[in-house]
Amino acid sequence: MLIFRLWNYIRGYVIIFVEGYFLEKFVNICTRRQILLWDIQRDRNSKMTLKVSIRGFKMLKPVAKKTGCRVKILEKRGLPFLLNRYRHRKTFLLGAAVFVVLFYIMTSFVWSVEVVGNKKIETDGILKCLEKYGVKPGVLKYRINPEEVANGVILDIDGLSYVNVLVRGTKVKVEVAEGVKRPSIIPLNVPCDIVAKKDGVIKSVIVKIGQAQVKEGDTVKKGQLLVSGSIPIKGAEDNPKRVHAMAEVLARTWYEGRQPVELKAVEKIRTGRKKDNVTLVLFSKKINLFHKEIDFKDFEKVEIKKNLSIGEEFVLPFGLVIERYYENDLVEADISLEDAKENAAGIAYRKAAENIPEGATIVDKRVNFIENENGEIIADVIIECLEDIGVAKENGGE
Incomplete structure (x- = not known):
């Protein structure tokens, strides 16, 4: 994991070689004494290499003595050893300190917003809604409340059934799922009828509450009354009892x-010729570097984005956008x-x-x-x- 490797590099660690006949006992004692070992590689039955922090290495001497193992340092890595090596070079140390400060500042902001899971709803519409709740490139990530943003987006955008906002490094990943648009719900205490929402031929009518107005085999039109919520009362026909009708009305429907x-089929075949338009991206500003006129009669455009990043989660606001145009030949075939x-x-x-x-x-x-x-x-x-x-x-x- 990137954070784990970065933390180990900051505090420093050593790669050591351990030789002995009781390597399992050596590892077990280290575990009991809370000495963190990682990247353990067994060379043979009596030899292995592993990584351990500086603090952990200082605690290994009694463990090695107890198990009869020999410990040898192969390599020292991390910021403490680097600073010690260049302790007399003040300019280098100053530059390194400035770099660390700038890196911390840069990674405190959001530089990339990604939306996944949408098919029918436009990504631009979701991104615009996210901006309303303060989720956009250039904002402090500590100001983002993922739960509040998710609740706001799902209420604002009709058609979304699920929204999850994840803040990872300098990237915000928004996972969405689209649902079927539901009709407005009428409270159970409000009288209502059941009508047809489309044309069809009735297959079956199962009434829970109300009075059926159609039967199997009837052809119905959109908006036609299927189940009435007005139930006649004997002796008071002009004042029927009104209820909240409930029923399942299955019908045969058709879609064309x-x-x-x-x-004749037209097939596009690439000729092998292509042209690239390169744009440099600095924060939100775009600078055209190499742009050519596209004179192809028919072409296919592919956009390639290359962002400067450390792993997948730490995306920095610098990169290139390459618009690649492939020339096509149109071949007609019978x-x-x-x-x-x-x-x-x-x-x-x-x-x-x-x-x-x-x-x-x-x-x-x-x-x-x-x-x-x-x-x-x-x-x-x-x-x-x-x-x-x-x-x-x-x-x-x-």
């Missing part, structure tokens, strides 16, 4: 997607009618499936090929589903 059948139909049907199916809500069950799929008035062949895909189409709607009762 269309795609023209293309008998494909068979059967292959073209198969490709079009696949695209049409994906178009139709995009509109199917979570919780719906696909029960059938039909593919038809229609020729329009212009002679074009169209792939028409219809997906049949079974889903609950009921949604609560207030009926204005008391």
Whole structure:
């Protein structure tokens, strides 16, 4: 772990060679005496190398004597040994001190904000919302309250079901999960009906509270009353009892997607020629270094970001952005009618499936090929589903 290695380097450590017949006993005694050993490598049955802090090394002599092991220093590493080596070079020590101070200051700020897990919701929208709560490059990371930011974002952005904010080093990683947009919830003490949220053919009606207005086999339209929350009272027909209707209304629904059948396929092939536009990033400022005019007729653009960082968590506000442009040749090829139909049907199916809500069950799929008035062949895909189409709607009762 980076923090562990950095801490050990600051306080200093030594790499030692231990030889003896009781190496396990040597390690066990060190553990009991809270002498930290790490990166232990067994060379043979009676030899091993390991790392130990300066303080721990000073405590090894009685352990080595007790176990009959021989201890030898192979290498000294860390800041204390470096400072001792250059103790007579004041300029170097001053520069090192300034570097440490600057490094501490730089790592106290957030220089990178990453959003992961979103598919439909735009990343820019989430980043803009994060700025509202003080999460952006250049802010002190100690001022960020991850729990408060997560709660604020999930309330502000409709469609998010989960938000987790992690502050690691100089990077803020925001993990999100998208959920299905839920209809507004009507309190149980408020009278309501159940109406159709889309067209369909009723498969079954299971009423818990209320009075069913449709039956199996009925064709219903969006907005049509399915279960009434107004229950007639014998002798008082003009003043029915109004309740909060509850029911499960399953219906057959259909989703359609269309795609023209293309008998010619255009393939993009890279020619091997490319051009790079390089931009230097200093904090939030961008400086163009090498920018060329892109004169390719057709090209593919790839953006490469190279940030100065120490590991994955300590990202510094310096880097390069390379915009690489690859030249393409457009090659047109004829494909068979059967292959073209198969490709079009696949695209049409994906178009139709995009509109199917979570919780719906696909029960059938039909593919038809229609020729329009212009002679074009169209792939028409219809997906049949079974889903609950009921949604609560207030009926204005008391």
